[in-house]
Amino acid sequence: MWSLQDAKNKFSAVVDAALAGEPQEVTRRGKPAVVVLSASEYARILAEAQSNRGSFAKHLLTQPRGEVEAERAEARPRDVAF
16 A cells, blocks of 8 residues: 555556556555556456346336335325315
């Protein structure tokens, strides 16, 4: 793990380590800030995430329908006096 100042001063070492397959964590003010990855590792992670993602329409079709329709069918408008 690198502090931001150390990562700036030794950026070549950060990049070399990331290219060697070791993601490099960088902190700012003692808290995790970013991770430096090789471009190939980033592309692999991105492709994996996109392949696991279904379509929005498919997501909507998997939602329960009967329960919601039953609740709405039981709902009655309230009496309003004018």
